[in-house]
Amino acid sequence: MSELKDLIARSRWSATHASANGTAKVPPTVADLADIASVVRKNILVMTTAVNSGHPGGSLSATDALVTLYFKYLRYRPSEPAWPSRDRFVMSKAHASPVVYAVLAEAGFFPREELLTFRRIDSRIQGHTHIKTPGVEFSGGSLGQGLSFGLGIALAARLDGAAHRTWVMLGDGECDEGQVWEAAMSAAHYRVDNITAIVDRNNGQNDRHTNEAMGLEPFADKWRAFGWEAIECDGHDIASLAAAYDTALAVKGKPAIVIAKTVKGKGVSFMENNMAFHGKAATMDELRQAFDEIDAAMRRVAV
Ligand SMILES: Cc1ncc(C[n+]2csc(CCOP(=O)(O)OP(=O)(O)O)c2C)c(N)n1
Numbered sequence: 001m002s003e004l005k006d007l008i009a010r011s012r013w014s015a016t017h018a019s020a021n022g023t024a025k026v027p028p029t030v031a032d033l034a035d036i037a038s039v040v041r042k043n044i045l046v047m048t049t050a051v052n053s054g055h056p057g058g059s060l061s062a063t064d065a066l067v068t069l070y071f072k073y074l075r076y077r078p079s080e081p082a083w084p085s086r087d088r089f090v091m092s093k094a095h096a097s098p099v100v101y102a103v104l105a106e107a108g109f110f111p112r113e114e115l116l117t118f119r120r121i122d123s124r125i126q127g128h129t130h131i132k133t134p135g136v137e138f139s140g141g142s143l144g145q146g147l148s149f150g151l152g153i154a155l156a157a158r159l160d161g162a163a164h165r166t167w168v169m170l171g172d173g174e175c176d177e178g179q180v181w182e183a184a185m186s187a188a189h190y191r192v193d194n195i196t197a198i199v200d201r202n203n204g205q206n207d208r209h210t211n212e213a214m215g216l217e218p219f220a221d222k223w224r225a226f227g228w229e230a231i232e233c234d235g236h237d238i239a240s241l242a243a244a245y246d247t248a249l250a251v252k253g254k255p256a257i258v259i260a261k262t263v264k265g266k267g268v269s270f271m272e273n274n275m276a277f278h279g280k281a282a283t284m285d286e287l288r289q290a291f292d293e294i295d296a297a298m299r300r301v302a303v
Contacts, residue, residue, distance in 0.1 A: 001116070003284070004050050007291070008112055011039045011046075028071050030238045031301065036106055037067040037238075038298045041267045043102040045290050047118040048281035054119060054127060057277040058171060059099035061202035061235070061262040066103050068241045069167060069198075073249075078108035081134040087164050088153050090138040092146020093171035093200065094129040095279070100136065101125045109135035144177025146170065147197060151183050154195040165249075169198045173205020176214045181226065187255040188227025196248045197228075197257040200235065204264040207275050220259055228257050235260025267294055 013035040028036075040063050048054035069089065070076075077083040091100050098118065105112045110124070110133075117123035124133050128141035138149055150168035157164055170180065187195060201219070203210050210216055220230040229251045233244035241260060248256035264278070265271030268290040271282070282290055 001050065004046050004116060005113070007046050007287075008043060008115060011042045011112075013039045013106070030242075033064075033067055033071055033238045034301050035298065036071055037063050038267075038294050040067055040099065040102040040106060041294050042291060043105065043112065043115055044098040045268070045282055045287055047098055047101065047115040049284065049287045050116050051119045052281050053279075054098050054281060055095045055279050056098065056281060057204065057264040057271060057275070057279075058093060058096040058200065058202060059102075060266045060268065060271065061204075061264045062093075062096055062099050062169060062200045063102075063266065064236050064238055065169070065198055065200065065241055065258075065260045065262070066099055068238050068245070070103050070107050072242060073245055074167070075164070076107070076135070078135070081109060085162070085164055088137050088150070088166040090146045090150040090153070090166065090168040091129050091136075092138070092140060092150075092168055093143065093174050094138070094140025094146070095127070096169075096171070096200075097125070097127060097129045100129055101133070104133070104135040107135070109133075143171065143174040144179040147180055147183035147187075150195055150197075151187050151192060154187075154192050155190065157194055158192070164194075166195045167198065168195065169200060171205065172199055172201045172203065172210050172216060172219070173213065175199065175216060175219075176205075184223065184226040184228065184255075191253050192255050193252050195255050196245070197255070199257065199259045200262055201259050202235075202262040202264040202266075204273070204275055204278060206278050209275070223257050223259075228255050230257050230259060232259045232261065235262035236266055267297065269293055 044059045074087045076086045154166045223230040234240040244258045271277040
């Protein structure tokens with residue numbers, strides 16, 4: 001455990017922007033966000049290895065989309081998690097909790113060291129996201145519910161005349177759930193444009209590829225047929241993600257969805273597209289190798 005504590009303590013980003021809540025006077029650059037994403041990836045690995053469980057694969061695939069969202073778009077106050085005007089983020093694929101906790105820790109909601117309590121009895125950061133964790137809006141685990149939940153928040157905001165926006169992240173495998181499409185229909189019917197969905201299109205679900213379990217294509221066209229604006233992007237290219245979010249934010253009179261094309265296990269060679277790491281942690285040796293790879297990738301970005 002002492003090596004893991006040391007790894008958590010040493011993983012620091014050096015982003016030049018002063019504030020982590022999207023209100024910074026100097027907006028974060030792509031390099032800043034890549035830097036933060038590399039720390040988040042490392043901490044996903046450390047926290048899952050520390051407890052030898054959890055879901056690294058679908059956390060690593062969602063990292064760039066979430067870091068871009070939290071450090072460039074969302075408005076929040078880490079010292080006041082229930083600030084009424086905060087934007088809401090709902091992690092519908094709540095098993096990918098490691099990425100949520102790693103991002104919330106970097107955003108300042110709780111100390112990074114707390115990541116080492118992941119999945120322990122009485123910890124505030126359990127295997128599936130829960131509202132007792134500062135910054136978490138939605139208790140999940142049963143797939144398919146988050147878009148409906150987010151739609152409720154968005155409709156309530158409209159009734160209240162409140163300006164906050166709701167973002168919901170879904171898994172692509174999760175979109176096999178009928179409730180997702182009930183929410184999709186309702187959001188379009190009520191012309192809800194203060195919600196943005198993001199699908200982590202990593203082509204994996206549990207132990208297999210999505211096209212083996214349930215064909216989803218033509219996926220974007222299905223959302224369009226349900227009345228949504230669907231925008232596809234490279235979910236590991238921060239500029240592509242930001243452009244997609246900007247396009248989604250400009251859509252009026254209907255809901256928008258960003259389909260982020262990603263790789264399960266992104267950033268770690270032996271985890272990439274390897275369904276074995278859907279719900280399995282790296283060993284200590286694998287963790288050391290993964291750190292080397294993430295550091296090497298960052299050095300390449302910096303050159
Ligand atoms: C209703 C429900 N059915 C089954 C599961 C078990 N389960 C956990 S993760 C998972 C795969 C989800 O795939 P996806 O949404 O694509 O997530 P990702 O691959 O990004 O981790 C399944 C079937 C669940 N959590 N909830």
